Amino acid sequence: MSERIFIGVAWPYADGPLHLGQIAGAYLPPDIFARYHRTKGNEVLMVSGSDQHGTPITIKAEQEGKKPSEIANDYHQQFLDSWQKLGISFDLFTTTGTANHAEVTQDIFLTLLDRGHIYRATVSLPFCPQCQRFLPDRYIEGTCPHCGFSGTRGDQCDACGKPLNTAELIDPHCRLCGTTPQFKDSEHFFLKLSAFRDRLLAWVRQQTHWRRNVLNFTVRYLEEGLKDRAITRDIDWGVPVPVSGFGAKRIYVWFEAVIGYLSAAKEWAKSSGDEEKWRSFWQGEVKSYYFIGKDNIPFHTIIWPAMLMGYDDLNLPYDVPANEFLTIEGRKLSTSRNWAVWLPDYLSRYDPDPLRYLLSVNMPETSDTDFSWREFIRRNNDELVATYGNLVHRVLTFVYRSFDGCVPHYDQIDARGKALESTAYALLNDVGKLLSDCHFKQAIMEAMSLAHETNRYLDEKSPWKVIKDDPQAAANYLYVALEVISCLKTMLYPFLPFSSQKLHEYLGFKGNVEDDGWQLHLPSPGQELLPPEPLFSKLDEGLVEEETNRLGHG
RNA sequence: GGCAGCGUAGCUCAGUGGUAGAGCAGAGGACUCAUAAGCCUUUGGUCGUGGGUUCAAAUCCCUCCGCUGCCA
Numbered sequence: 001m002s003e004r005i006f007i008g009v010a011w012p013y014a015d016g017p018l019h020l021g022q023i024a025g026a027y028l029p030p031d032i033f034a035r036y037h038r039t040k041g042n043e044v045l046m047v048s049g050s051d052q053h054g055t056p057i058t059i060k061a062e063q064e065g066k067k068p069s070e071i072a073n074d075y076h077q078q079f080l081d082s083w084q085k086l087g088i089s090f091d092l093f094t095t096t097g098t099a100n101h102a103e104v105t106q107d108i109f110l111t112l113l114d115r116g117h118i119y120r121a122t123v124s125l126p127f128c129p130q131c132q133r134f135l136p137d138r139y140i141e142g143t144c145p146h147c148g149f150s151g152t153r154g155d156q157c158d159a160c161g162k163p164l165n166t167a168e169l170i171d172p173h174c175r176l177c178g179t180t181p182q183f184k185d186s187e188h189f190f191l192k193l194s195a196f197r198d199r200l201l202a203w204v205r206q207q208t209h210w211r212r213n214v215l216n217f218t219v220r221y222l223e224e225g226l227k228d229r230a231i232t233r234d235i236d237w238g239v240p241v242p243v244s245g246f247g248a249k250r251i252y253v254w255f256e257a258v259i260g261y262l263s264a265a266k267e268w269a270k271s272s273g274d275e276e277k278w279r280s281f282w283q284g285e286v287k288s289y290y291f292i293g294k295d296n297i298p299f300h301t302i303i304w305p306a307m308l309m310g311y312d313d314l315n316l317p318y319d320v321p322a323n324e325f326l327t328i329e330g331r332k333l334s335t336s337r338n339w340a341v342w343l344p345d346y347l348s349r350y351d352p353d354p355l356r357y358l359l360s361v362n363m364p365e366t367s368d369t370d371f372s373w374r375e376f377i378r379r380n381n382d383e384l385v386a387t388y389g390n391l392v393h394r395v396l397t398f399v400y401r402s403f404d405g406c407v408p409h410y411d412q413i414d415a416r417g418k419a420l421e422s423t424a425y426a427l428l429n430d431v432g433k434l435l436s437d438c439h440f441k442q443a444i445m446e447a448m449s450l451a452h453e454t455n456r457y458l459d460e461k462s463p464w465k466v467i468k469d470d471p472q473a474a475a476n477y478l479y480v481a482l483e484v485i486s487c488l489k490t491m492l493y494p495f496l497p498f499s500s501q502k503l504h505e506y507l508g509f510k511g512n513v514e515d516d517g518w519q520l521h522l523p524s525p526g527q528e529l530l531p532p533e534p535l536f537s538k539l540d541e542g543l544v545e546e547e548t549n550r551l552g553h554g
Numbered sequence: 555g556g557c558a559g560c561g562u563a564g565c566u567c568a569g570u571g572g573u574a575g576a577g578c579a580g581a582g583g584a585c586u587c588a589u590a591a592g593c594c595u596u597u598g599g600u601c602g603u604g605g606g607u608u609c610a611a612a613u614c615c616c617u618c619c620g621c622u623g624c625c626a
Contacts (some may be wrong), residue, residue, distance in 0.1 A: 212570095217558045217624075224557075224625090294559080294623055324559075325622065332622075361577090362567070367560045368622055375566060378578065386591050394588035401587090442568080445576080455592050464587035534589055 004286040005037050006315075008261040009048035010296055011096065014075040015056045018082055019340040020371055021333045024359040025293035025323040029440055031088045032360065033289065035494040036435040040518040045281045047264035049094035049101075050076040053238040054253040055136045062176065068237050072097060078344060085347045086356070087497045092268040096239075096260055100270070104263035105256050106242040108311050109189075109231075113243075117192050117310040118231065125234065126166055126181035128174040134234030135174055135181055142169030186234055189241070191255065193226040196306040200226075203316065204301065211438075213294070213366070214322050218301040226302070231255040258304040261290075262314070287318035289438075294322050321438040324364035329372050329548060339552050341371065353496045354380040354536065360444045360495045373547040377539045388451045388488070389499075389536040394458070395481045396506055396532035402467060407482060407508065408475035409525040417480040420457050424450060424487040425520060431491045432518055440495075447491040454484045479525070482507065487520045489513060499535045506530045 010026040012018060018027075034046045052072035061068040076095050083090060094101070112118045126135045137153065144152040145168050152169060166172065173180055201222045207215060231252050232241050238250030262282065269278035280286065290300045300320045308314050327333060333340050346355060358379050362369050399408065413421070427450050434443035458481060467474035486507055493500040493513045504513045508527040 213559045213623095220557055221624080297558090298624070327622085367567090370566070372566085375578090378566090381589095382578065382591095385589065390588060390591045392588095394592075396588095398587045445568085448577095452592095456594095458587080459585080459593045462585085462587080467587090536589085538589060538591095 003037070003042045004281060005034075005042055005044045006265070006281040006286055006288040007034055007044060007046035008288065008290045008317075009046065009090070010290075010292040011049055011051040011257050011260050012079060013054065013056065014050040014052050014072040014079070014095070015060050016075065016335060017078060018343040019333065019335065020328070020343065020346070020355075020359070021326040021340070022293070023086070023343060023355075024326045024362075024364060024369075024371070026291050026296075027083075027086075027088050028356060028359050029321065029323060029363065029438070030289070030291035032440055032494040033291070033435065033438065034089055035497060035514065036432065036518070039490070039493060039514045039516075040432065043280075045091050045265060045268065046089065047092045047094070047261065047268060048090060049092075049096060049260055049264055050079055051253065051257045051260070052076070052095050052097040053250070053256065055138045055235065058235065058237050059138060059175075069097065082343050082347060086343065086352045089497075092264050092271075094260075094264050094267055096257060098263070098267065100267045101256075101260060101263040102239045104266060105239045105251060105259045108259055108262075108307065109251060109255075110242055111312070112191070112307065112310050113189070115310060117195065118189050119192060119228075120187055121190055122185050122187045123230070124183045125186050126172070127184035127186075128177065128179050128181050130177045130179040131174060134184070134186060136233060136235060137166055139175045140166050140169065140172050140181060141175050142172035145170055187246075188230045188232045188249070189243075190228045191231050191303075191306070192228050193303065193306055194228055196309055197222055197226045199309060200302060200306060203305065207319075210301075210319060211321055211366070213324075214297055214301060214320055217297055221298055221302060229254075229303075254299060254303070255307075258299055258307070261304075282314045284315075286315060288315050290317050290320045292320065292322050294324050297322050319438065321365075324366065324368045326359075326364055327368055327370045329551060330370055337552060341547075341551075345550075350539075351498070351536075353499045354384060354539075356495055356497075357384050357444075360440055361448075363441045365439070365441055373544045377541060377544055380536065381538050383448065384536045385534075385538050387455065388448065388492070389534055391451050391455050391458075392485055392488075392503060392506075393532060393534050395478065395485055396529065398464065399478050399482065400529055400532055402471075403475065403478075405529050405531070407523040407525050407527040407529065408479055410476045410479040411472060412476060413480060414476070416457065416460065417476065420453065420480055420484060423453060424484045428487055428491055428518070428520060435494060444492075444495050447488065447495070450484065450488055450491065454481060454488075457481065457484075479523075482523050483520065486523055490516070490518060490521065502533075502535060506532050 007030045009030045012022060030046060034044050037044045050072060057068045057071055061071050072095070080093060083093060109118065126140060128135050141151055141153055143150045204218050204222060232246070232249045233252045234248065235250050236248065238253065239256050241249050241251055265278040265281055269275055292300055297320070300317060305316045308316055328339055328341060331339055358376050361379065427446055431443045431447050434446065461477040463474040463477045466477065485503065489500045489503040490513060500513050506529060507523055508529045509521065
């Protein structure tokens with residue numbers, strides 16, 4: 001019986017390249033999850049896109065003398081390239097800049113307005129008399145009241161890290177022209193979040209399968225009470241407010257970006273030729289998963305569900321497996337100080353699977369974890385190359401040479417061989433269960449344990465000795481080893497899709513690993529093998545220093 | 555400042571009431587098909603601090619310290 005799975009992935013902000021923190025937290029986990037479900041034979045729709053709106057992009061555009069859309073489009077192309085190289089298998093990765101997205105956003109806006117979930121109110125906001133425009137938080141600079149730093153922006157002080165209100169800034173001035181802002185009335189729309197509190201709380205309390213930090217955080221947040229939030233801004237970059245008299249305002253990004261999950265599903269349906277197909281992933285028997293970093297929790301467990309409750313009969317999230325953060329060489333990641341490993345840089349120098357491996361085995365599922373180059377190279381050399389890659393290579397090269405490049409004909413499997421087969425079957429099930437429960441780290445460790453066990457099996461059976469006197473016994477032993485390697489290929493496929501596909505082909509199979517299903521796919525005796533090559537390469541330890549030196553510069 | 559999560563072996567991390575775990579690093583050994591890989595044995599921790607509950611606590615409760623995130 002096939003299940004249907006909707007996977008929403010956090011929308012990366014298109015104002016800079018992706019870094020490993022984002023990959024470990026929000027992008028690799030859903031891909032592993034999606035690949036597992038597809039292999040299992042389930043229907044998957046995995047969508048996301050670039051978030052093109054918001055003030056960081058307009059500021060960057062003004063600084064670089066470009067249009068916001070140029071900046072956003074450049075990074076969007078870079079994201080697409082990164083997904084392809086890293087193997088992040090979106091069914092659709094779109095942007096918030098499409099006409100479709102604006103249409104869906106405005107429809108939700110108007111529906112919520114019509115039903116009384118959105119109301120108007122006038123607020124007093126900073127306005128620059130010189131530029132003749134309202135100033136969003138980030139357009140105002142001043143002196144931090146906490147630490148005295150003079151380049152503090154309106155939302156948070158970069159020097160001491162404290163968040164603050166624009167009104168608290170000492171000597172505030174417009175970031176563009178330096179003029180002191182005045183306060184001026186402006187009418188805005190507010191989402192009546194407070195009215196959803198009780199419904200949300202009742203719903204959230206039933207989600208006992210959520211990760212503890214996600215559940216506790218959300219419950220406490222709701223128990224403290226919700227404030228209505230403004231969902232429009234006095235800017236000209238974003239989705240227009242579909243109400244007359246609001247031509248100079250736009251819908252605020254936090255309201256609009258989450259709608260992307262729905263608009264992307266609709267765009268995907270349109271391009272598939274069946275406009276109504278999106279419904280099969282939004283209504284009825286389908287589980288929706290949202291993969292995000294911990295900073296995004298309230299938007300996905302409170303605000304987006306509230307919007308969905310107010311809008312229509314669409315499914316609420318089934319699970320929001322938010323990850324914690326990745327630190328780099330023991331320090332908090334900082335894009336402004338360039339204390340980050342950028343994905344395009346990584347991909348220009350290394351293969352995708354070693355990174356996918358490290359980030360899987362060291363995924364920040366329950367607490368922040370650390371990325372270090374030493375650990376990356378160590379895991380690559382000692383675990384991927386030595387344990388798994390070498391297992392595959394020692395079996396394939398020995399079989400290839402000893403049995404004319406074909407899968408050997410076996411005549412019987414002894415008790416030890418049968419025990420190993422059962423272990424493989426059991427692990428395949430266990431790993432599948434762990435993956436469907438979003439326990440990625442444990443899943444990959446269990447999968448790797450089969451490689452260890454198979455290395456032990458080979459050492460016990462020593463087919464390289466046995467073959468001298470009893471070639472048939474060696475054939476029997478090696479056949480079991482080939483079976484188990486084929487099983488490893490399937491179990492590790494969600495994590496290491498590129499090398500699994502290679503192994504699939506070395507074993508003489510055609511087509512894609514995914515098409516063969518989440519099951520032990522037995523090599524047929526006589527099946528021709530491809531000349532084997534190592535699956536992974538060792539990395540020089542000197543790279544540790546080389547890569548570490550790149551951090552913090554530029 | 556409020557809320558949530560985390561703080562376990564030299565390092566990276568598992569482990570939510572019942573005799574402290576894995577991998578790597580360190581020490582020793584047998585083997586040699588394989589990318590000098592793999593396999594076996596082994597050293598190593600008063601589970602951040604101080605209290606409490608319990609026959610029993612890394613695990614539950616409280617204090618404090620530190621880290622991360624959200625909010626003011």
